[in-house]
Amino acid sequence: MIHFDNVTKVYKNQNRPALQHVNVAIEKGEFLFLVGPSGSGKSTFLRLILKEERPSQGHVHVAGKDLSRLSNWKVPHLRRRIGCVFQDFRLLPNKNVFENVAFALEVIGKPRRFIQKVVPEVVDLVGLEGKAHRMPHELSGGEQQRVAIARAFVNRPMILLADEPTGNIDPATSIGIMKVLDRINRTGTTVVMATHDAAIVDAFRKRVVELEDGRVVRDQSRGVYGQAY
Numbered sequence: 001m002i003h004f005d006n007v008t009k010v011y012k013n014q015n016r017p018a019l020q021h022v023n024v025a026i027e028k029g030e031f032l033f034l035v036g037p038s039g040s041g042k043s044t045f046l047r048l049i050l051k052e053e054r055p056s057q058g059h060v061h062v063a064g065k066d067l068s069r070l071s072n073w074k075v076p077h078l079r080r081r082i083g084c085v086f087q088d089f090r091l092l093p094n095k096n097v098f099e100n101v102a103f104a105l106e107v108i109g110k111p112r113r114f115i116q117k118v119v120p121e122v123v124d125l126v127g128l129e130g131k132a133h134r135m136p137h138e139l140s141g142g143e144q145q146r147v148a149i150a151r152a153f154v155n156r157p158m159i160l161l162a163d164e165p166t167g168n169i170d171p172a173t174s175i176g177i178m179k180v181l182d183r184i185n186r187t188g189t190t191v192v193m194a195t196h197d198a199a200i201v202d203a204f205r206k207r208v209v210e211l212e213d214g215r216v217v218r219d220q221s222r223g224v225y226g227q228a229y
């Protein structure tokens, strides 16, 4: 589903590569934790999948397509098939839960009847039943992140990218967020989650790819956050 083929990324005016000779193959339906210290290249890895950045060397393939050969006009189509969740939720503050999730479908022209049907299903899936009419400021951080996940998933993307989704959330609530991501993964969506959250990584025992100075230093199935000796 996602293949990094000897990918090196050097940003303009930087000497040190953000990623160096990265080879990672992520298959359809996998759940992968991307870990590593600040500045190790995790966000760069995610941005390359979205074609927000281009590799300086090597190739990134997503869903069988080499992104370097993907025309610019096809990039919006690629991004539509990839849901994104961020540390800071990024909800529209003047829209309620239903409207925040519905908006993701409105902007891609889905019919109103379809929106009325699928939004409540996804709001329930993320555990916000009964809260569709709450405004973001009436929700806890964990609940706001659930809305952001619902919005990212409502179009049934093939891939969900999550960049530090539990970064602003207390540990107990983070477990709930992880369970939602796990539920989404079980529907067949490939999930890539960049995180510093050792407790989460240890509790969920998924594949772990660790970056250090832009290099893959570990690729372990059912890993834990620190090195398992």
Ligand SMILES: Nc1ncnc2c1ncn2[C@@H]1O[C@H](COP(=O)(O)OP(=O)(O)OP(=O)(O)O)[C@@H](O)[C@H]1O
Binding pocket: 011, 012, 014, 017, 018, 036, 037, 038, 039, 040, 041, 042, 043, 044, 045
């Ligand atoms: N747009 C950019 N221009 C120049 N350098 C950048 C840019 N984005 C990232 N970098 C550099 O690339 C390296 C990797 O950054 P990246 O954001 O991918 O790391 P990260 O692992 O996601 O860090 P964090 O956990 O702090 O988010 C860092 O040295 C960073 O300073």
